[in-house]
Amino acid sequence: MALRLIAKGAEADLWLDPDWNGRRAVIKRRVEKRYRHREIDRELRRLRTLREAEIIHRAKRAGVPTPVIYQVDPEEATMVMEHIEGRRLRDVVAELSPEERLRIFRMAGLQAGRLHRAGIIHGDLTTSNMILTPNRLVFVDFGLAELSTEEEKRGVDLHLMRRMLQSTHFQYAGELLKAFLEGYREEMGEEADGVFRRMEEIARRGRYVER
Amino acid sequence: MAEPLICLGIESTADNLGVGVATSEGEILANVVSVHVPETGGIHPREAARHHSAVMGEVIAEALEKANIIAGDIDVIAFSQGPGMGPCLRTGATAARAIAHRLGVPLVGVNHCVAHIEIGRLTTGAEDPLTLYVSGGNTIVSGFEGGRYRVFGETLDIAVGNMLDVFAREASLPYPGGPAVEELARGGRRLIRLPYVVKGMDLSFSGLLTAAIRELKSRRWSLEDLCHSLQEHAFAMLGEITERALAHTEKGELLLTGGVAANMRLRSIIRSIAEEHGAEPHYVPKQYATDNGAMISWTGLLAYRSGSTTPLEESYINPKWRLDEVEIPWR
Known part of the structure; x- marks a missing residue:
């Protein structure tokens, strides 16, 4: 059966294979970027493919729903994984009831906390990278993820989420961030407070006048 | 048809002092820039500010001459209110306040980052x-x-x-x-x-x-x-x-x-x-890529035409003014 292009991201193309060895699978292929130097391009695609597969596995072990990985090919910068039946959180935010919205963002925060606790930095925490299914919130796209327990990196992770809320879900940014951070703190406990302080500090850093 | 409005804009966020003149029809009549080149090292805010205030008078005079207008033709004064280096911003703001007061015309504080985007939209x-x-x-x-x-x-x-x-x-x-x-x-x-x-x-x-x-x-x-x-x-x-x-x-x-x-x-x-x-x-x-006065004058006009001016008591500079804090009523 024919492959169908389901998403053309900035970094990778996602193909749906309805019958990959009898399964519905997503094939993620990091495409060549002609605008960047060949060596940089090759190295980035190879490393990110490998690292993504590795970290998805670790996230699952930490109790964060992620797709099952079927196959990894670093040289071709290709990964085959389970197809998640659901919708991107980004697209459903406006349709959810206010209570449901808060519940889900709390859950998102809780799962982000689980990642951090397991030493994983997602690197691209956005509502486009969370898929809502009837009973789970699945984190996808660990393409920019890394292993670290540094407070600075955790802070950046949360900062990115906040920035995403402010740019894309600006109507509800305040309440959604609050719910997200509450969930995060529930998982991380007191350690969360340091990360929150770091997040504020990152937002305050002079990005205009430092020369 | 009504005469187009004329705005003089002052840009002084960093090492460039720029004075531009724009009309409400999107014409740039003048765009004069004077660059402060540090003798050693990077930009020293106070040194740059000293340069700006030293050349302010002549740069404004040159802009008026290039635009072929006299001070009395100016309808609005715009200045870059932030983000940028405090001492540099203050120099531009002080000049803008003085001229607006002297001419009895409204003052408009412009966000420097917004101005870079608006001049890009205008010129491309x-x-x-x-x-x-x-x-x-x-x-x-x-x-x-x-x-x-x-x-x-x-x-x-x-x-x-x-x-x-x-x-x-x-x-x-x-x-x-x-x-x-x-x-x-x-x-x-x-x-x-x-x-x-x-x-x-x-x-x-x-x-x-x-x-x-x-x-x-x-x-x-x-x-x-x-x-x-x-x-x-x-x-x-x-x-x-x-x-x-x-x-x-x-x-x-x-x-x-x-x-x-x-x-x-x-x-x-x-x-x-x-x-x-x-x-x-x-x-x-x-000529509109680096910091310049034309972008400030044009953005000042956009703001002014949508009813936004900056009263004297709110014209203090804002060195950390973020791009996404600014309401854009003209779009």
């Missing part, structure tokens, strides 16, 4: 672009959504232009650093691996700068190869976040603005990304 004809704004003080990917220029990505530490300038200075290259690095990079062949730091749609240049300076001091590489590698890494990072934001916002136009927009390698990257995503690439013309 782009209507609703995703904008990559790159300069010595700023590195921002932004697009208009819900009444404001939202920031989709930005640097977490230093600006790309700052990074190039500091590297150039360490390598004893002539001022300004960006063009010197670009020139040398053309002769580079080998790629030296340097840190590549992208976090979501944000990026960081401080690690890249540190590593590049370390490689420079190791004397293992030719300066051409180092400049080439520095540009390739920095611009690949800019390309990546721009592409991510373009895919995310699905805008049909891509605008490159700010001082680093003059770099031809960066332009070719922007063109390639735009092509890939079916967007139209636009590059702000060179």
